[in-house]
Amino acid sequence: xxxxxxxxxxxxxxxxxxxxSDKDFDLIPYSRDLSPAKQKLPSHVVIPETREExxxxxxxxxxxxxxxxxxxxxxxxxxxxxxxxxGIMLDMSKMNKIMEINERDLVATVQPNCTWAKLDRELRxxxxxxxxxxxxxxxxxxxxxxxxxxxxxxxxxxxxxxxNQDVVTLEMVLPNGxxxxxxxxxxxxxxxxxxxxxxxxxxxxxxxxxxxLGICTELSIRIRPTTDIQERLMATMPTLDxxxxxxxxxxxxxxxxxxQGIYLWVDPTAPEVFTLMMDIFGxxxxxxxHRREKLIAKVKELGGELGDRAPADxxxxxxxxxxxxxxxxxxxxxxxxxxxxxxxxxxxxxxWKTELIEKRGYTKAGFGGQILPRRWLAFMVTNYREPExxxxxxxxxxxxxxIILDGPVVPYGIGGRDGLRDIVASRDTGYYRLLKTLxxxxxxxxxxxxxxxxxEEELL
Amino acid sequence: MRIEQYKxxxxxxxxxxxxxxxxxxxxxxxxxxxxxxSSTARGRMAIARGILEGQLExxxxxxxxxxxxxxxxxxxxxxxxxxxxxxIAITKAMRADFVDKDIKIPxxxxxxxxTTLSSGNIFADTPSIHNHWSEGLEFTEGSGTLFFxxxxxxxxxxxxTNILVQVLxxxxxxxxFLGDDQICCGTPLWVTGKVEKxxxxxxxxxxxxxxxxxxxxxxxxxxxFRAFDEEYPELLGLDxxxxxxxxTSEVLEKIVVEKKLKFTVPINKKVTYHDPCEIGRYRxxxxxxxxxxxxxxxxxxxxxxxxxxxxxxxxxxGAVKTMFEDHSNTVAKERIQDFILTExxxxxxxxxxxxxxxxxGTYAANIEARVLxxxxxxxxxxxxxxxxxxxxxxxxxx
Numbered sequence: 001x002x003x004x005x006x007x008x009x010x011x012x013x014x015x016x017x018x019x020x021s022d023k024d025f026d027l028i029p030y031s032r033d034l035s036p037a038k039q040k041l042p043s044h045v046v047i048p049e050t051r052e053e054x055x056x057x058x059x060x061x062x063x064x065x066x067x068x069x070x071x072x073x074x075x076x077x078x079x080x081x082x083x084x085x086x087g088i089m090l091d092m093s094k095m096n097k098i099m100e101i102n103e104r105d106l107v108a109t110v111q112p113n114c115t116w117a118k119l120d121r122e123l124r125x126x127x128x129x130x131x132x133x134x135x136x137x138x139x140x141x142x143x144x145x146x147x148x149x150x151x152x153x154x155x156x157x158x159x160x161x162x163x164n165q166d167v168v169t170l171e172m173v174l175p176n177g178x179x180x181x182x183x184x185x186x187x188x189x190x191x192x193x194x195x196x197x198x199x200x201x202x203x204x205x206x207x208x209x210x211x212x213l214g215i216c217t218e219l220s221i222r223i224r225p226t227t228d229i230q231e232r233l234m235a236t237m238p239t240l241d242x243x244x245x246x247x248x249x250x251x252x253x254x255x256x257x258x259x260q261g262i263y264l265w266v267d268p269t270a271p272e273v274f275t276l277m278m279d280i281f282g283x284x285x286x287x288x289x290h291r292r293e294k295l296i297a298k299v300k301e302l303g304g305e306l307g308d309r310a311p312a313d314x315x316x317x318x319x320x321x322x323x324x325x326x327x328x329x330x331x332x333x334x335x336x337x338x339x340x341x342x343x344x345x346x347x348x349x350x351x352w353k354t355e356l357i358e359k360r361g362y363t364k365a366g367f368g369g370q371i372l373p374r375r376w377l378a379f380m381v382t383n384y385r386e387p388e389x390x391x392x393x394x395x396x397x398x399x400x401x402x403i404i405l406d407g408p409v410v411p412y413g414i415g416g417r418d419g420l421r422d423i424v425a426s427r428d429t430g431y432y433r434l435l436k437t438l439x440x441x442x443x444x445x446x447x448x449x450x451x452x453x454x455x456e457e458e459l460l
Numbered sequence: 461m462r463i464e465q466y467k468x469x470x471x472x473x474x475x476x477x478x479x480x481x482x483x484x485x486x487x488x489x490x491x492x493x494x495x496x497x498s499s500t501a502r503g504r505m506a507i508a509r510g511i512l513e514g515q516l517e518x519x520x521x522x523x524x525x526x527x528x529x530x531x532x533x534x535x536x537x538x539x540x541x542x543x544x545x546x547x548i549a550i551t552k553a554m555r556a557d558f559v560d561k562d563i564k565i566p567x568x569x570x571x572x573x574x575t576t577l578s579s580g581n582i583f584a585d586t587p588s589i590h591n592h593w594s595e596g597l598e599f600t601e602g603s604g605t606l607f608f609x610x611x612x613x614x615x616x617x618x619x620x621t622n623i624l625v626q627v628l629x630x631x632x633x634x635x636x637f638l639g640d641d642q643i644c645c646g647t648p649l650w651v652t653g654k655v656e657k658x659x660x661x662x663x664x665x666x667x668x669x670x671x672x673x674x675x676x677x678x679x680x681x682x683x684x685f686r687a688f689d690e691e692y693p694e695l696l697g698l699d700x701x702x703x704x705x706x707x708t709s710e711v712l713e714k715i716v717v718e719k720k721l722k723f724t725v726p727i728n729k730k731v732t733y734h735d736p737c738e739i740g741r742y743r744x745x746x747x748x749x750x751x752x753x754x755x756x757x758x759x760x761x762x763x764x765x766x767x768x769x770x771x772x773x774x775x776x777x778g779a780v781k782t783m784f785e786d787h788s789n790t791v792a793k794e795r796i797q798d799f800i801l802t803e804x805x806x807x808x809x810x811x812x813x814x815x816x817x818x819x820x821g822t823y824a825a826n827i828e829a830r831v832l833x834x835x836x837x838x839x840x841x842x843x844x845x846x847x848x849x850x851x852x853x854x855x856x857x858x
Contacts, residue, residue: 023521025521075476091497117482138481328543331474
């Protein structure tokens with residue numbers, strides 16, 4: 001049991017009291033994320049402004065055995081940042097500054113809650129960009145994306161998951177309060193320019209860990225010149241096999257450079273219609289046109305048809321500012337999501353079509369995916385009504401998750417008890433055991449993100 | 461509870477956080493002042509849901525989050541993209557629930573409503589003081605076109621209001637004015653949740669206006685404009701208010717378009733414009749002021765970075781000024797920073813509440829700059845008033 005008043009008093013000694021709250025109406029907005037995960041209330045919410053304040057909070061958490069949870073934009077799809085038990089919720093909103101844009105080294109350093117939209121707006125003033133992949137809208141944060149190794153429909157064809165190759169350095173506060181730097185920043189006299197140096201790549205330990213091993217307080221990422229040439233394509237492919245061959249074409253024959261976005265969408269009302277939206281990459285008109293012609297030729301060769309590019313323009317054009325009509329037919333649930341080999345997309349499609357639509361009669365979920373560099377991130381997504389459809393949908397979706405993950409699919413996002421952590425724990429892989437060992441070593445009291453990724457009982 | 465009628469909308473919040481925006485507090489003036497997620501539209505929907513489900517109760521402590529909303533509709537503008545939640549309607553319903561449940565509302569709001577009920581205006585002015593702005597002007601009772609200045613324009617901006625009427629009359633409008641019979645439009649009542657009292661107020665006012673033969677109301681105040689045009693029909697269960705209501709933005713634009721005045725005196729100033737929330741985001745009225753500036757000689761118009769539907773609130777909305785004055789001034793100061801960045805000479809707007817709050821913002825930012833109504837620039841350009849009113853050190857006879 002958390003001694004609410006005592007912890008409030010202690011927190012108010014390390015953070016200005018105006019940024020500490022234990023009021024029920026201040027807590028409840030932090031009890032849900034974008035997913036259908038059940039409501040989970042923290043006992044406190046604190047808005048830190050510095051790493052030193054976070055260190056102070058961590059110290060209190062360890063002393064009082066109160067878990068600490070971390071919240072960025074609050075748009076997780078899988079219960080990864082909700083308080084699995086009463087504890088201190090860090091609202092990172094105020095740690096959102098752009099610390100440096102290093103135009104010479106093409107590195108930007110930001111605080112974790114800087115949004116992609118804010119960073120992009122600033123970078124473009126310098127003729128630079130990052131090419132964020134996620135489609136989470138204006139509130140989506142850099143730190144949130146990288147700590148979950150996020151991904152999405154844009155630039156992933158070129159660069160992969162966030163953290164794949166674009167993170168240069170991290171600054172993390174560990175569960176014992178130590179502050180560590182990764183990459184070249186680990187050598188204080190050197191600077192921020194390289195991810196892999198000075199021994200093992202410890203950044204990789206934190207990326208995708210959903211905050212269980214440390215709290216990110218600063219990070220630097222690779223940036224690149226903008227390309228103002230916008231060339232997009234819409235195509236309808238005749239079969240999933242033709243989509244697969246198109247994916248191989250991009251990845252094998254002409255290289256990952258061709259596209260900065262490719263998005264497959266199959267609507268449940270027309271499960272045999274495979275729509276592709278593409279955003280062609282290139283710095284020069286001539287190159288973009290060449291790539292466009294090659295892509296068009298391949299679409300045609302595979303029996304596809306090209307359509308009006310306007311939907312692709314609308315989609316890729318609003319990734320950072322917010323896609324429209326998201327919740328017109330209900331709130332969202334992404335499920336059946338994961339990464340897989342290009343050829344294996346047929347497995348997921350079959351699950352979607354036979355298990356979801358035909359056997360369960362659920363016809364509201366679409367099927368989509370992005371051909372990442374040499375692999376897919378695929379998913380099913382539906383709109384549903386709360387509260388009436390909530391319970392049944394969650395149960396059904398979890399059943400689909402189990403089927404998917406029994407196949408050739410690696411889960412994307414693990415989360416808490418309403419996420420996929422039970423499925424991951426049940427596999428008891430060597431990887432999982434190593435992760436538990438790391439967690440126990442770095443966080444012996446299981447303070448950080450308790451119950452996220454690894455069930456609490458697994459760490460006893 | 462009144463929020464029950466909005467249950468579907470409350471449950472439609474997909475928690476996408478579009479409302480909060482890209483820079484934590486660059487959109488919502490409430491989170492700019494209160495920092496908590498509970499200050500955002502997403503947070504408010506979570507609170508409303510908590511109340512509907514019995515997890516939370518309306519309490520005096522909660523009041524700051526609900527009555528601290530500036531009702532600027534910036535969040536609602538973003539939500540148009542996502543879930544189309546009427547955040548303002550839900551906020552009004554929550555405020556009304558406070559009153560229905562007899563939960564104490566912020567003292568400044570209570571006082572404002574009581575003052576309105578007892579004196580007929582928000583400043584407790586006597587009629588002669590309240591009408592002082594109209595000295596030297598002639599009105600025509602029964603003309604059918606009522607000039608309705610509203611409380612702020614009457615009390616705080618006597619000179620501006622006088623100048624506005626000069627412009628209208630010079631353009632040929634034959635205006636009626638209620639004189640000693642003029643009382644507040646009633647906005648202080650529904651904005652503080654006192655819906656039942658507001659219904660009676662609206663009903664009585666409509667009778668009075670119809671008895672005087674009013675066919676059209678012209679008002680410079682966006683709150684009064686919306687009061688008659690939107691709130692009264694809702695309160696009285698009418699499809700449409702039986703009297704035409706026009707905001708001065710539309711009327712002044714018409715004067716320019718129809719060339720009712722000749723603008724010959726050059727302004728010779730760099731001018732920016734603040735979009736009032738209640739005509740901008742609420743009613744999509746963005747263009748009139750900009751078109752007027754195009755017609756005025758010597759106006760170099762420059763936009764602030766946050767403009768039109770993205771405009772940041774002046775801090776004067778939602779009656780926050782009366783309930784949490786510090787919050788209001790903090791927001792005004794922030795908005796004045798946008799003005800400073802333009803390097804404009806003049807800040808203009810077309811709303812008395814915005815003019816008041818932005819003027820306070822100049823004090824808070826410690827700058828000398830005038831906040832003018834668009835009509836004042838028209839009056840100068842038309843030669844109706846001296847150019848000195850444009851000067852930073854001019855002190856109006858308010």
